[in-house]
Amino acid sequence: MVKMTIVGRVSDGLPLARGPRYLNQEHDSFSFYKQQAEFILKEISRGALAPSKMTIRVDHHSFHYLMENGIGCFITLCDSSYPRKLVFHYLQDLQKEFQKFDISLIDKITRPYSCVKFESIIGNIRKQYVDTRTQANLSKLNANRGQDLDIVIEHMYQIVERKRQSEISEEILTATRKHVSSIWGSPRLEVIALKWTPIAIIVAVAAILLWANLVLTDEFIV
Incomplete structure (x- = not known):
């Protein structure tokens, strides 16, 4: 049974619309699964979930x-x-209806779940998939029966763990950059630079003058 549906924008992970609630459980369970769906949408938007279609246990x-x-x-x-x-026939039906919307208007949406017009469409399409034994649904199930669905399957804990590892790597990289930056921007290095830069310039100028003098002397001897 289809229990929850969310339609979102890939570019920034903004949830645009959701279907009616069909979880016969307490509010906390519904909120839990809703948060997970929104998490999946965010992971898709940042490119962490690359496949165009996937099943997540x-x-x-x-x-x-x-x-x-x-x-x-x-x-x-x-x-x-x-x-x-x-399930994927259901999602494809939603996709076809979504394609009828003006993309420029979709891009202008800024508030979550504000595409109210699509919510009724979700509800109407879902009704067609409640009973898996209807003639239409049996025909869909029997079509290309011998072929396996080319769909990646993962578990939620795998995705969460990858996200955690990614955040740890980013924190280490950020800390390393700050450490290097703090070293080069430290007061001690500023003091050293102020003290030794003039000396280095004098030495460099003296070396250039000495080299020029030697060159002129050689030319004079020749």
Whole structure:
């Protein structure tokens, strides 16, 4: 069963619309899965999740997403037992409807979940996929039955761990840069520079004059 759907903008990870809530659980569980869906959207926007479509296992549910030409991303949460082939048919139907919207207007949206018009579309399309045994859905399931879905599968903990490792690497790199910068910008180096720069200039000038004198002497002897 399709329990949650979020449509987002790939460029910045802004959630644009969401479907009706179908989690028959307390509010905390809904908020938990909603936060995870938004986390997935952010990871897609920053390029951490490269595939255009993916299944992400979490608990006894699965997130599935479909990305459209780097513009829109369609994420849904389903029971792990729900047929993946139907899930991606559902996401493709959402994608087709989304393509009818003016992209320039989509780019101007600044507030999360403010594309209200698309929410009713999500609800209407979802109704077509509630019963997996309808003739239309059985036809979709039986089409190309022998072919495996070319879809990457990962677990949420793997994505979270990669994010954590990435943040640690960034912190180390930032700390290293600050350390190097602080060394070269330290007061001690400024004192050394003020003390020795004039001496270095005098030595360099003396060396140039000595070299010039030797050259002139050689020319005079010749």
